[in-house]
Amino acid sequence: MTVCILGAGGWGTALAAMLGLHGIESVLWARRPELAAELEQMRENRSYLPGVRLPPAVTVTSDLSAALSDQAWALLTVPSVGIPELLENLPRELGVVLCAKGLAPDGDRLSRLAQQMGFGRVAVLSGPNHAEEIGLGLPAATVIASSDAEWAAQVQAALMTPSLRVYTSPDVVGVELGGVLKNVIALAAGLIDGLGLGDNAKAAVMTRGLREMGHYLEAQGAQAQTVYGLSGLGDLVATAGSVHSRNRAAGEAIARGEHVQQGGKVVEGIRTAGLLNTWAQSHGHELPIVRAVARVVAGDCTPTQGVAELMGRRAKEEG
Ligand SMILES: NC(=O)C1=CN([C@@H]2O[C@H](COP(=O)(O)OP(=O)(O)OC[C@H]3O[C@@H](n4cnc5c(N)ncnc54)[C@H](O)[C@@H]3O)[C@@H](O)[C@H]2O)C=CC1
Numbered sequence: 001m002t003v004c005i006l007g008a009g010g011w012g013t014a015l016a017a018m019l020g021l022h023g024i025e026s027v028l029w030a031r032r033p034e035l036a037a038e039l040e041q042m043r044e045n046r047s048y049l050p051g052v053r054l055p056p057a058v059t060v061t062s063d064l065s066a067a068l069s070d071q072a073w074a075l076l077t078v079p080s081v082g083i084p085e086l087l088e089n090l091p092r093e094l095g096v097v098l099c100a101k102g103l104a105p106d107g108d109r110l111s112r113l114a115q116q117m118g119f120g121r122v123a124v125l126s127g128p129n130h131a132e133e134i135g136l137g138l139p140a141a142t143v144i145a146s147s148d149a150e151w152a153a154q155v156q157a158a159l160m161t162p163s164l165r166v167y168t169s170p171d172v173v174g175v176e177l178g179g180v181l182k183n184v185i186a187l188a189a190g191l192i193d194g195l196g197l198g199d200n201a202k203a204a205v206m207t208r209g210l211r212e213m214g215h216y217l218e219a220q221g222a223q224a225q226t227v228y229g230l231s232g233l234g235d236l237v238a239t240a241g242s243v244h245s246r247n248r249a250a251g252e253a254i255a256r257g258e259h260v261q262q263g264g265k266v267v268e269g270i271r272t273a274g275l276l277n278t279w280a281q282s283h284g285h286e287l288p289i290v291r292a293v294a295r296v297v298a299g300d301c302t303p304t305q306g307v308a309e310l311m312g313r314r315a316k317e318e319g
């Protein structure tokens with residue numbers, strides 16, 4: 001079989017390269033013909049994943065219908081902002097595996113958007129999976145979540161290789177939102193790094209951040225234990241401490257007073273922080289770290305003021 005991967009940024013390229021290393025064929029769709037041509041020719045994605053070779057088992061195209069030919073399902077690896085438009089252009093009978101760690105324009109889950117748009121088979125793929133490591137075939141684990149257990153098992157079998165261990169889960173909400181929220185907490189961890197506030201502060205923001213993730217997941221109907229799995233705690237640990245993370249790096253850059261470029265490699269946490277903060281305010285929930293990050297990235301307060309606000313919150317039980 002040939003695995004269909006829609007989106008040739010770092011993540012789509014890494015998945016194609018990893019499958020190719022194990023002799024599994026894939027077709028990688030790039031929206032821009034010039035990127036597709038460059039990838040086919042150079043066998044490397046120099047803009048989004050430099051240093052990772054594309055094995056011969058990877059075919060690249062910018063023709064969406066050619067990429068979808070004879071495919072029952074596809075991995076959607078474009079950033080969250082591109083998902084609505086991509087879904088619009090896909091046949092509703094296609095099984096869609098959402099790999100973006102972001103939200104729909106109205107702040108809802110992308111998997112719910114796909115269902116509302118009429119897709120019958122919807123899954124999410126999420127876990128501690130830096131493209132830079134997956135693409136080199138370094139060992140990692142991830143989770144595929146769908147309410148359709150039989151199909152999830154098919155996708156699991158297709159993606160499982162000696163370098164990627166794939167687990168299934170019925171908890172779409174929990175798996176999807178873990179990956180979405182950890183980006184905001186990783187951004188906060190990067191702010192701590194950039195301000196030079198030390199290991200204690202970073203441990204505090206990660207641990208309280210995990211609690212905030214759990215609070216939000218439960219409010220959205222996720223299973224309580226999912227936040228402690230690969231897609232929650234696992235991805236938070238991988239991202240908040242990583243040299244690869246764009247979200248952590250963006251926080252560090254903001255704290256140093258640098259401008260974070262939009263339009264280059266995607267930093268999902270920036271947009272997510274605003275959407276989550278709006279939700280928290282309109283629903284009367286407390287998400288203090290999310291709020292602080294949202295205010296900092298919107299320019300409503302400085303990183304130092306954001307930290308002071310968190311430190312100055314009322315005394316309470318840990319809970
Ligand atoms: N890079 C990583 O390590 C991982 C990323 N992800 C998630 O995967 C998603 C994509 O991330 P990356 O591949 O890293 O992004 P990236 O920044 O490396 O590349 C984004 C790619 O998507 C293309 N693109 C942008 N808007 C598009 C649209 N409307 N339609 C089609 N293509 C479009 C860009 O031209 C570019 O090729 C994000 O939601 C990210 O959180 C998930 C796991 C790992």
Ligand SMILES: O=C(CO)COP(=O)(O)O
Binds near residue numbers: 127186
């Ligand atoms: O999701 C990721 C790793 O699991 C990648 O994180 P960044 O988007 O912060 O680079």
